[in-house]
Every structure is written in structure tokens, then in C-alpha cells.
Amino acid sequence: MEIIKNPNFDFLGKRKICYVFSSLLIISGLILLFIKGEKNFGIDFVGGDLLNVEFTQKTDVVNLRNIIGEIKISSFTVQELGTEGKNFIIRLPQKTSDIVIEKLKEKFGDTFTIKGKSIISPSMSISLRKKAIKAFLIGLIGILIYLTFRFEIKFAIGATIAIFHDILAVISILVLTGKQIDGMVIAALLTIAGYSVNDTVIIYDRIRENLRKTRSTDYITIFNKSINETLTRTILTILTTLFVAFTIFFFGGETLKTFSFCLIFGFILGTYSSIYIASSIVIDWLKRSSSKIKL
């Protein structure tokens, strides 16, 4: 069975439109991120208290909001998990969870249980944030060095920008859809970074092979040919990974919902960026400089 027989698309001819699309997505996301500020982030990154409460009887977000509102707490959010009206996530400012639990006891007696509770101080959240960023950047530098060594600096930088693009684009989608960036989202972003660079390297590998076979400097044709030759693999791999991401989205429960949501968009963007960011940047770089590629 074959998906497409001898594909021959002019992928790179459409790269300018894609630059515009990517820039718009990322810029609009980042602007909104900036406007909404701390609200975008889970308590892991800004500090605060989080309660996961399950009631034995049905209630709703408005009711809970009113009850907690009776205590004078500056800002809090109540979010329902699932659709049964029994499980809720309550996000609170620092060190207010105990008062809220007291209040709930007063109103609901023993008809609820605290399934989970997190309390994170600002100093801890700062170090968590720093650590995550540090690990990510060092990982990127490692990739940059390895790819420079195996390909060339242009390719290495193209792949690194593609990773950045995918992560920023997914963050933008999260912000635009009003979802919070928390620890699980970070795990998803890391998975996406891994997938993105993997996909990019497969196309680069074919470009490298085709460049070695020819003396032609018609790079766009060579790049397009390489992308077309690896197209079946690209489609098969994105299909299989999306199968998994979608099943996690539908059957993985509430905690994995945002996680798999990120994966679905991240995998698609990771595939897209291998062509329209990673390869396109190398092409445009080559057009500007007169040097040839040495692989």
C-alpha cells in the first residue's frame, strides 16, 4: 500500500506565506500572554495554592464561586473537571487553602474529599521556572553543537529556530484558547521539542544525501526533491503519533487533556516547521550568502 505515488510538490515555493502565518500566530499569542500576565501560568510557575475537590453530591462552579467569594480572597478560579458536576479544581492565592477548606466544611460537611492539594511559594516557583528554562536551553545548545558537527551551522540554526517556533506557537495556541501553562504543559512542550527536531533531522538527512549526489546548486529543487522523497514517511509518522495523541485526548482523563491538546498541535506544527521553518531558513540563508554548502 502506498499513500502518494511519486509526489512532486513545490513545498518551498509557499514558504513566504508560511513565514507570515507563523509570525502572526506567535506574535498574537505572545501579545495576549503579555496582557494576561500571571493568569496564563499554573501555580508551579507563579506560586499559589491549588485544591482538587470531589463532592459526593452534584454542585456547580457558580455555587462554589459564591461560597468561596464569601471569604474575602483577592482572586481565585474554580474549574470543573469532567461533566458530572462533582470534581473541581480551585486555584487560590498563596496560603489560603486552609481557610477555603474550612469554609467548604462549614457548607458541605463531610460530603466532599480533598483529592489533591498543592501549595507553592513564590521562591519555589522562581527556582522551578529557572530550572526548566536552564535545562531547555542547555538541551538546545547540545542539539546545536551536534547538528553543526553532523551537518553545517546553517542547518543547526534552522533546526533550533524550528524548535523555538513550535514551542512558541503551541504556547500561543494555549494562550489564545485560554488554557493554563503548568508542569504538565512543560512536559508536553519537551515532547514536542523532541518530535520537532527528530522530524527536521529526517528531512535534513535526505537533503544531505541528495546534495552529495549532485554538483547542482539549484538548492530549491534539491530541497523540494528531498522533502517529496521523505513525504510518505512524514505522513505515516505524523499519523501514528497523532493516533496516540488523540486517544490520550479522548480517553486519558482530565489531567491529560491539556497535555494531549498540546501534543496534537505540537506534532502537526513540528511536521510543518521541518519544511517551512527549518528547511526554509536554510534556503533563504543560502540565497543571501554566496557560499556553497559543505557537507
Place this chain on the structure above:
Amino acid sequence: MKTQFYVKFGIIILVIGICLYLIYPPEKKLKKGLDLQGGIHVVLEIEKEGVEEKSLSDLTERALEIIRNRVDALGVTEPVIQKEGTDRIIVDLPGVKEPEKAIEIIGKTALLEFKLVIDDENLLRQALNGNIPEGCELLYLKEKDERGIYRETQPLLLKKEPELTGKYIVDAYVGYDRTGFPDVNLVLDKEGAKIFEEVTGKNIGRRLAIVLDGVIKSAPVIKERIPEGKAVITGKFTLQEARELAIVLRSGALPAKMNIIYQEVIGPTLGKEYIQKGFKASLYGAIIVVIFIIFYYLYFGLLADFTLFLNILILLGIMAGIKGVFTLPGIAGIALTCGMAVDANILIFERIREELKTGKSPKASVDAGYHRAWTAIIDSNITTLITGLVLFMLGEGPIKGFGLTLSIGIIANLFTAVYVSKAIVDWIIINRKIEKLRI
């Protein structure tokens, strides 16, 4: 040629055997992280005020020992207590039943001091107006009423220098006072007993305040010289409170105040939910992938599925062998690995197809396919491995778990996708004398 195959298959079977041995029985060998089995995760930070930078690490070390004693007294199985940096202590207690109580016990400073009360109405009044005499301090006696609620808080003027501290305590246990309330009995060591005898002997008729973490628990009048080194702390405790107090006093006071900067409580039902749903979703996903690959590649699909299965087996085996812990993001790492394992197979099979189209024989196509796909597989896997290793080494908690499973999975992948699948394909082509390859 034949011996070469025997060696290859021998190695593959050996690897499968070792992994099965490492994993069995899975409930015991595969360790679940806190997020999956429920429990508490606490990070404590030493209060740096008035502490020298140099002695910080040493203080944390001492605090860690004391916290370990307290956790042992709680009877938690497989706790993790470790120092992080110079000023932090991480405590992981899986499966704790009363998380709130445990956290309180761990974090309590438990500095016990015996201080003499200065019974002078005038001085006390002056002190209340903010004019505290030299060498004295103003603390509050908090007393509970019958319903266990703190009612009265009575100010008392105390000598700042304690007569005796909790460091001389050798034992602390729960007893009952005359009114039937639980209290905490203390036994002092020889030196402590001597000091206590002296202090009580010299100050008959005065009041001696028992101060715990800056709050006066009680301030009884010294009626006589107490020679045997025994003291009692009363304070209308509940039995539970008295027990907890006994635990912290027995394990000693923390050398400095510790603040809880991170606290996560995961109820047991939440962990179960994660496992059930996460497992179900992963299983469904895997089944779809397995069927899809067979549908697309036929016999080669079976081979890809076998290597995928082997990949997971090796991953679990190594995790069990190094006592690695599975976390929820860690399971995401496994999912990514499976994706990459399938990808390696797809790369190889697509390459074989391309080679077949150029008119090569099945054997030559297979050889060229594996050979040419190799650079793509190695480069893509190593870049991902770099990320995985960095995350494992520098990341914390869930991110670390993710990096670990991802790294192991990729190493397993390089073995299964290339070595194992090539050995099987070669064997089939040579033994079956296949003329035409269907892929």
C-alpha cells in the same frame, strides 16, 4: 553465516530473558512515582535570617537527620529525604494516610525551652508598652478551653536565657494528667537532670515557663527540687496532639526554622485515576498503531510491531533494573519513544521500497535500506537523546522522570529498530530464498 545468526538470535533472546527477569513481578519491580501512587511531596527551606552563609549547608544536614528520625517515627514505607542545594530539603512520603499531620510533624521546629518567669506586675506593664527590660522577653501563654479552642493568651515576662533546652531530652512519651487530659512526659539525660535539679532547687516558689517554638505551653510554679530529671508538659492536649509533640521532642529540635516552600498532596484515588485512564488511553493508542502498521506494511508490519513490543520491554526492564520511578510525564516519555520506534521502522521500510523500485534484488534492497536509513535514524535519535539526558540531569521532579524514560527508550530503540529487525529480515530472506519482496 549460520553461526552469525545463532549469535544474533542468542543475544536477542538473552536480552528478552534479562528484561523479563528484571520486570517480574511487575507490581513490585516497577516503581510508581508519588503522582501515581498518592502521597506527599514537601520542600523545606531553611530560614536564612541570622544564619551564617558558611554554616548553612551544615545546618541543613543536621535538620535532615532530625527530619529523617521524625519520618521514621511516622512509619512511612520507602520515604525519600534528600538535601537539595545548600538550604533545601526534599521529603517524599508515598502513601501517607494523614498528610496534613505528617507535614506538620516534619516542619515543626520543636525548639523546647525552659525559661524562668519574672513575676513583676510593673515590669510586665512596662514591657507591654514596648519597654522590655534587658535580658528579658515577652511571650504569650496560650491556653485552650474545654472545646479545644485557644482562648486566653496571657502575656508573661521571661528571662531571655533559657535554663534548659530540649537537647537534653532522651525520651518523650504520652501520659495523662489528673483531670484526664493527655500530657507529654519528658526524661532528661544525666547532664540535663543535673541542670534541672539545680534550677528547680534554686527557684522554689517561682514559675518556670515551658516554651515550645516561641509559645508558652504552661508555666507551673516550682514546688520542690526535682532531682530525677523528669518533667511534664501539660496544655489540654488531644491524644493526637500529645503523640505528635512526643514524636518531635524525641527526635529533637531543628537547628533553624524551616519554611515549607512547596507542598503537594496527592490523594490515593487521584493516583489510581491517573494510572487507569493514562494506561487505558496508551493501550488504545498502541492498539491503533499496531493495527495500522500491519495494515500498511503487511508482514513487515508484524516485524515493526514486534520491535515496538521489544522496545517497551527493554525500557521497562532497564527502568526496573535501575529502580527508576514512573511518573505521569514519564509515561509521556514512553509514548514519545514508541512514536520514535515506529518512525525508525517506517524510515527503513520506505527506504527498502525506494531501493526495490530501482530494480535491486530483495537482499540488496534490504541491505541498502537499512544502511541508508541508518544516518537518519542515528542523527534523529541522538538529537532527541541529548534533550532527554539534559532534562534528566538538570530537570526536577516530573521533568526528570520524563528525561529518564525518554533517554532509556531511545537507547532501546537503536538496538531494536536496527539490530534486531535487521537480523530477523536477513534470516527470513536467506532461509526462505525470497525472490520477490512484498512490502
